[in-house]
Amino acid sequence: MYHAIVFFPLLGAIIAGLFGRSIGSKASEYITCGLMVIAALLSWVAFFQVALGHGGLLQYQVMPWIEAGRLEVDWAFRIDTLTAVMLVVVNTVSSLVHIYSIGYMHHDPHRPRFFSYLSLFTFAMLMLVTSDNLVQMFFGWEGVGLASYLLIGFWFKKPSANAAAIKAFIVNRVGDFGFSLGIFGVFVLFGSISMDVIFAGTADFMPSAEARNADSLFEFMGFEMNRGDALTTVCLLLFMGAMGKSAQFLLHTWLPDAMEGPTPVSALIHAATMVTAGVFLVARMSPIFELSTDALTFVTLIGATTAFFAATVGLVQNDIKRVIAYSTCSQLGYMFVALGVGAYGAGIFHLFTHAFFKALLFLGAGSVIHAVSDEQDMRRMGGLRKHIPTTYWMMIIGTLALTGFGIPFTGIGTAGFISKDAIIESSFVGHNPAAGFAFVMLVVAATFTSFYSWRLIFMTFHGKPRASSDVMHHVHESPVVMLAPLAILAAGALFAGMIFVGDFFGHHYEEFWNGALFTLPENHIVHDFHNVPTWVKLSPFIAMALGFVVSWYFYIRSPETPKKLAEQHHALYQFLLNKWYFDELYDLMFVRFSKWLGHFLWKRGDGWLIDGFGPDGIANRVHQITNRMVRLQTGYLYHYAFAMLIGVAALVTWMMLGSAV
Numbered sequence: 001m002y003h004a005i006v007f008f009p010l011l012g013a014i015i016a017g018l019f020g021r022s023i024g025s026k027a028s029e030y031i032t033c034g035l036m037v038i039a040a041l042l043s044w045v046a047f048f049q050v051a052l053g054h055g056g057l058l059q060y061q062v063m064p065w066i067e068a069g070r071l072e073v074d075w076a077f078r079i080d081t082l083t084a085v086m087l088v089v090v091n092t093v094s095s096l097v098h099i100y101s102i103g104y105m106h107h108d109p110h111r112p113r114f115f116s117y118l119s120l121f122t123f124a125m126l127m128l129v130t131s132d133n134l135v136q137m138f139f140g141w142e143g144v145g146l147a148s149y150l151l152i153g154f155w156f157k158k159p160s161a162n163a164a165a166i167k168a169f170i171v172n173r174v175g176d177f178g179f180s181l182g183i184f185g186v187f188v189l190f191g192s193i194s195m196d197v198i199f200a201g202t203a204d205f206m207p208s209a210e211a212r213n214a215d216s217l218f219e220f221m222g223f224e225m226n227r228g229d230a231l232t233t234v235c236l237l238l239f240m241g242a243m244g245k246s247a248q249f250l251l252h253t254w255l256p257d258a259m260e261g262p263t264p265v266s267a268l269i270h271a272a273t274m275v276t277a278g279v280f281l282v283a284r285m286s287p288i289f290e291l292s293t294d295a296l297t298f299v300t301l302i303g304a305t306t307a308f309f310a311a312t313v314g315l316v317q318n319d320i321k322r323v324i325a326y327s328t329c330s331q332l333g334y335m336f337v338a339l340g341v342g343a344y345g346a347g348i349f350h351l352f353t354h355a356f357f358k359a360l361l362f363l364g365a366g367s368v369i370h371a372v373s374d375e376q377d378m379r380r381m382g383g384l385r386k387h388i389p390t391t392y393w394m395m396i397i398g399t400l401a402l403t404g405f406g407i408p409f410t411g412i413g414t415a416g417f418i419s420k421d422a423i424i425e426s427s428f429v430g431h432n433p434a435a436g437f438a439f440v441m442l443v444v445a446a447t448f449t450s451f452y453s454w455r456l457i458f459m460t461f462h463g464k465p466r467a468s469s470d471v472m473h474h475v476h477e478s479p480v481v482m483l484a485p486l487a488i489l490a491a492g493a494l495f496a497g498m499i500f501v502g503d504f505f506g507h508h509y510e511e512f513w514n515g516a517l518f519t520l521p522e523n524h525i526v527h528d529f530h531n532v533p534t535w536v537k538l539s540p541f542i543a544m545a546l547g548f549v550v551s552w553y554f555y556i557r558s559p560e561t562p563k564k565l566a567e568q569h570h571a572l573y574q575f576l577l578n579k580w581y582f583d584e585l586y587d588l589m590f591v592r593f594s595k596w597l598g599h600f601l602w603k604r605g606d607g608w609l610i611d612g613f614g615p616d617g618i619a620n621r622v623h624q625i626t627n628r629m630v631r632l633q634t635g636y637l638y639h640y641a642f643a644m645l646i647g648v649a650a651l652v653t654w655m656m657l658g659s660a661v
Contacts, residue, residue: 002060002077005042005087006126008035009094013119020112028112029102032119036095039122043087050084052503054511059132066135070191078132078195082516085348086129086280089355093272094122096485100363101264103482104370108262114154118268121147125273129280134183134193137281141179141245144274145172151269152261164257171254175244179281182237186288188218189230199287199518205231206291228292235288235295238281239302246278246332249306253582255329259321263366266321270328271359279335279351286344287518297432300340304427304438307333309580311448315455316566316576319376320365323456327402328358330445331420337438338423341430343525344517346422349497349504353415356492357401363486364395367478368460373471378456383465387475392461394486399457401493403450403548408541411498418497420446421540422505422529428536429528443539450547458555 012032020028049055058079066073077083098118105111124143131137145168153165187193190201205227218230225233242248247255255275259266269275282289282299289295310329317323331354338347369376371388385392397414404420406413424446427439465472477483503512509526519525554562566573575581611617 001042001046002058002079002130003062005039005046005091006077006123006130008039009091009119009126010123011035013116013123016112016119017116020116023112025111028115029098032115033095033098033102036091036098036119036122040088040091040095043084043091046079047084047088050079051081051512054514056080056514057516071187071193073133073135073193075136076132077130079130080516081513082280082283082348083129085352086276087126089276089352090122090125090129090272093355093359093489094118094268096359096488097264097268097272097363100267100366100482100485101262103479104264104366105262110154114151114262117147117150117154118264121151121268121273125277128277132195134186134195134198137284138179138183141176141241141277144245144277145169145176148172148258148269148274151265152258154261154265158260161260164254164260167257168254171251172244175241175251177240178237178244179241182234182241185218185220185230185234185237189227189234195284198285202287202291205288231288232292232294235285235292236298238285239295239299242278242281242336243302244278245281246275246336247306247329248278248302248332248336249309250302252306252310252329253579253586256322256325256579259319259325263321263362263369266325267359267362267366270325270362271355275328275332276351276355279332279339279347282336282339283344283348283517286339289339290342290518290520290523293432296340296342297434298340300337300427300430300432300434300438303333303336303338303340304434304441305333306330307337307445308441308448309333311445311452312576313579314452315448316573317452318379320368320378320381320456320460321362321376323378323452324358324361324365327361327449327453330449331358331402333445334420334423334442337427337442341426341432341435341438341525342519342523343423343426343430343505343529344519345505345509345513345526346419346426346529348517349501350419350423352500352504353401353419353493353496356489356496357398357414357416360394360398360486360489360493361402363482363489364391364398367391367482367486368395370478370482371475372467373474375467375471378459380467380471381460381465382463382467383461383472384475385461387472388477390477390483391486394483394490395457395461397490397493399453403453403544404446404540405544406541408538411501413497415493415495415497417540418501419504421537422501424540425529425532425536426525428532429525439536443543446540446543447547450544451551452547454548454551455555458551462556463559 009032012035015023016028016032023031050058058077060077060079062075062077065075098115101114101118105114108114121144124140124147126140127143128137128140131140149165149169152168153161155161183193186198190198192198192201218225218227218233220230220233244251255270258269261269289299307330310326310333314323314326314330317326331350335347335350335354338344338350367388368381368384368391371384371391372381375381401414401416404414404417406417406421411418424439424442427435427442429435430438467475502508505526578584
C-alpha cells in the first residue's frame, strides 16, 4: 500500500511528461488525477490504521542505496503517526489541486507538462515525509525545490515568472547549504544519518548525561565545542534549511514572488508541499531539538518575528494572491513558535488544519481570478458577491477559519480557531526565554490577520464594482470541476479542528503520536496550556473581532479612511508596501556585488585573460597570419608574371654581382 501511495504520483508524472503529446491533454489529466485520488484514499486508510488505530512504527526497505565507508544508506519508508498525517495532508490537497486544475488550466496548451510537474512535486514531497534517513530526506528536499522552480516558472515566456523561479531556487540554496552542513554534523555526532541510530544516540546528550559536557569533540568554523554546544550547532544548521523551505524571516523573500506561477501551484506550495517541509523537519528531529534550549529559543524567536512581520506586510498588499501568500508566511511562523516552545503536537495540528483553509483560500482566489479575466488587483474588483456566490461563500469559510472564528471556552469553532488558539496558549505557558515575546507577537499578528483577511473579502466581493463594464459583463461562476474541491476543503476548514483536536493536542496525545514526537519528561506543556488565565484564552478572539471591526469600518463604512491614513503616514505605508525593503536591501548587499563579480569574471577573467591568451588568442594569431598570407594568392596572371619577373631580375642581379666579385 505504501509503495502505491509514494510511487503512483511518480508514475503519473512519467506518463504525462513523456507521453503527454501522444496520449493528449485529456488523458494526461485523467491519468494523473486518477492516480492522485487513489494515493489520497490510501493515505486516509494509512492514517486510520497507523494514527487513529495507534499502530506502531512501520519500516519498509525499498532497496539498498549507498555504501561508502561508514556511511550506509537504504532507500526505506518510515511510517509512523507523523508520516501518516503528512501523507493525508500532501495527497489530499494535491489530488484536489489536480482536479481543480482541469478547469483552471483548461485553455493552456501545455497541460500535460503542467500535470506532470504537479505529480512530480507531490512525489518529491512524499519522498521527504517518508524518509527513514537524512540523505533520503535531502533527496526529497531538493526534489521539491526543483519542482517548485519548474512550476513557478511554468509560464516561462513571462520574464517575471522566470525571475521568480530563479529567486526561489537561489534563496532556497542558502537554506539548503545549512541543511547539508547539519546532516554532516549529525553524521559526526552520531556516526549515522539513520533516524533510528540518531534517536537512540540522543541518550548521551540528555541534560543529565555526563558525556554532554565532556571535552571538545566537535570543531566548527574554528571553534571547539563540547557535545551540548555541538548539538545546538547542528540543530541551528538544520533549522537554517527549514527557514529557507518554510520562508521564515530573512529567507522569506522568495515566497510572495512564487505567485507568478499558476494559482493551483500556489495552493499546492502554500498548503501541502514545500513550505511545510521545514515544519516537518523540526518535528521529525524533535528528539535532538528538544535537548537544546538555545536552538528552541531561536526557533521561537524566528517564528514569532515571521508571524508579526508577514502580518504587517499583508495589511497593505493589493494583489489577492500576495495577501494570502503573506498569510501563509505568518501562519508558518505560528507553527514554528509551537515547535520552539515544545508544543510539537500543536504545531503539526496547525499544519494539518492550515492545509485545508489555505488551499481553500488560494483555490477560491483562483476562482475569482478566473471569473474576472485574470485580474489579480483587488482595487479593480468589488461587487462580485452576487455574480459568483458559491466562490464567495467558500472564501468566507476559508477566512473564518484563517482568522480563528469560534466560541471561546467551548471548543466549538473553525479549524483555525482550535489549532491557532492552542499555539497562542502554548506560547503563554512556554518556558524558553522567547516564549513571552512570542505570545505578544502572535496576538498582534492575529489582529492583523483578521484585518487583512476581511479586507480581502470586502475589497473583492463587496461595494461597487471597480472593474470595467466589459470585465463585469463576462464575470461568471467557475465550473463544477473547480467548485467541488472547494466544497471538500471547506468541510475540512470547518470541522477538522473539532474532530481531531483530542488526538493531536488533547487527551489522546500520547496514544495518537505513539512516540513519533519526542518531549522531555519535564515538558508539561500539553497539560499546562489547558490552565491558562481567562484573559489569555480570550485574547485571540478579541484580536479576531477587533481586526474584523476595523476592516469593516475601513472598507465598508468609511472607504475614504484608508486613503487618508496612507497619506498621513506615507513613510510607514511605503515601508509596509515595499515589504520592509528586504528586496532592496538584499539587492544592495548581495545581488549587485554578485552581478558585478560575475560580469567581471566573465569579461575580464574568462574573456580577456583565459580566452584572450589561451585558445581564442592563439586562434586569432593564426587567423591573422593566414589572412596576410592569403593576400599573396590573388588569382591574377599578371600578378604572378610580375612576381616572376621580379624573381628573374633578382636572380640575374645576384649572378652578375657574384661573377664580378
